[in-house]
Every structure is written in structure tokens, then in C-alpha cells.
Amino acid sequence: MASKTPPRMNPWEDRALNYQFPGHSQVSGDDGQLNKWRKLQDPVIYPGLYSASGFDFMAIMLRIIGRPNPQIELGAVDCSVSLVLCDLERPDHPIVYASDAYCDLTGYSKSEVxxxxxxxxxxxxxxxNTASSKPAAHGKSKPGCTFQMRQAIDARREIQLRVKNYKxxxxxxTNYLSIIPVELDVPGYYYAAGFLVEVD
Structure with missing residues (x-):
């Protein structure tokens, strides 16, 4: 006799089907009960299927590449880039996205950063010091670099400089760091995209 329960889905399929964009609630039926399956505008596209982080990496890159009046040149960028995205509207500008290449470069896991x-x-x-602490006075980057970065971030300006960092x-x-402010979905809400590369 055939089972009446639907086959079990892969965890990534389940997460994709149940993905909730920030600010959106689950769809309710006419009777007020939550639907087992969410209504989708396009039944072929599952939001979140290719973005476990919740950030649309391609949209971020397109905004960076298509930004008006670039102040620094990035050159060719591909998906192997070491990238962090920091939320400039939250206190202390926390990292909200880190690429796998960033974790490989620094040795820190995503959960640590x-x-x-x-x-x-x-x-x-x-x-x-840990990922959650301020830098110790010993061995930190030149104060001028930190000051330059802070000024550029506060002014929402692009900056590119060499910084001494630690894995x-x-x-x-030596980290050849490029920081580019970028607006994503909400006008006036800025993130800082940080591109890192180890140089001699």
C-alpha cells in the first residue's frame, strides 16, 4: 500500500521553500490558517535557494561595478574574492556577510566574525582580543590607517590602502583593502563592502 505522506525534502530545498524575506510574513489562507505551502509569484523561482546568507551577492557586485563616479579601481572581480559586508547603520558596523574566501584568508570561521x-x-x-573585542594596543595597524578608514566610512567614501592585519x-x-559603501534595497541604508587581498 502506498504511503499518503509526501516524500521528505532535502534540507536545502525545505529552507528555500520556507525562506522569508525580512519584513514579510507567512501567507495565510482564507480561513486565517497558515498555508502548508507558501504562494510564490513565480513557481519556478524559490527565494533563498541559492543564498543561505540572505544576501544577493550578484546584486551587491552589480551595484558596486555599476556605481556612479567610482573613486577607486577594483579591476576584475570574480566569486573567489575575499569579501565582507558591514552594516553601517548599526552600532559598531558589524560584519553581516563574509565570503568563504575571507574565512580562508583570515582563518576565522563565519560564526566567529x-x-x-x-x-x-x-x-x-x-x-x-577576539573577534568581539577591540584591538590590543600592541601590534595594531598604524593609527593613520585606522583614522583614514574611519573618516572614509563615516563620509561614505571609497578608500583603498595597505593595512597590517593578523590571521x-x-x-x-599586508592586506590591500578596498572599502566601498553600497546601498542595497533601502535608499539611504548603507553597507560597506570590504575587499581583502594579501600582498607582499
């Missing part, structure tokens, strides 16, 4: 300011890279670990294993590296 999301929700924290990027400044933890300015000091070696083991001096009482999770304590090894220092």
Missing part, C-alpha cells in the same frame, strides 16, 4: 567589527584583524590573537594563527600579513 559575523556580528563583530572588522577591527579584530588589527591585532594578533592571544593578547586577550587567526597569529601570522601578520
Amino acid at each position: 559575523l556580528g563583530h567589527n572588522c577591527r579584530f584583524l588589527q591585532s594578533p590573537p592571544g593578547l586577550g 587567526r594563527n597569529g601570522k601578520s600579513f
Whole structure:
């Protein structure tokens, strides 16, 4: 006898079908009960299917590439880029997105960096600092770099500079950092896209 229960879905399919955009509630039926399946505008497209982070990476890159009056040149950018996205409207500008390449470069996992300011890279670990703390006075980047970055971020200006950073294993590296402010979905709500690359 055939089972009357539907086949079990893969976890990623289930997450995609049940994805909720921020500010949207679940769809209710005529009787006020939550529907088992959400109504979709396009039955072929499942929001969130290709974005576990909730951020549309391609839209971010298109806005960065198509920005008016670029102040710095990024050159060619592909999906292997080491990228963080920081929320400039929240206190302390926390990281809200980190690419896998960022985690590979720094040695920190996403769970260690999301929700924290990027400044933890300015000091070696083991001096009482973690992804959630401010940099220790010992070994941090030149004060001029930090000041320049802060001024550019506050003014919503692009900046590109070399910064001494530290990986999770304590090894220092020179980070050729590019920071570009970008508006996503809400006009006037800014994020900072940080592009990192290790240079000699």
C-alpha cells in the first residue's frame, strides 16, 4: 500500500521553500490558517535557494561595478574574492556577510566574525582580543590607517590602502583593502563592502 505522506525534502530545498524575506510574513489562507505551502509569484523561482546568507551577492557586485563616479579601481572581480559586508547603520558596523574566501584568508570561521567589527584583524590573537573585542594596543595597524578608514566610512567614501592585519594563527600579513559603501534595497541604508587581498 502506498504511503499518503509526501516524500521528505532535502534540507536545502525545505529552507528555500520556507525562506522569508525580512519584513514579510507567512501567507495565510482564507480561513486565517497558515498555508502548508507558501504562494510564490513565480513557481519556478524559490527565494533563498541559492543564498543561505540572505544576501544577493550578484546584486551587491552589480551595484558596486555599476556605481556612479567610482573613486577607486577594483579591476576584475570574480566569486573567489575575499569579501565582507558591514552594516553601517548599526552600532559598531558589524560584519553581516563574509565570503568563504575571507574565512580562508583570515582563518576565522563565519560564526566567529559575523556580528563583530572588522577591527579584530588589527591585532594578533592571544593578547586577550577576539573577534568581539577591540584591538590590543600592541601590534595594531598604524593609527593613520585606522583614522583614514574611519573618516572614509563615516563620509561614505571609497578608500583603498595597505593595512597590517593578523590571521587567526597569529601570522601578520599586508592586506590591500578596498572599502566601498553600497546601498542595497533601502535608499539611504548603507553597507560597506570590504575587499581583502594579501600582498607582499
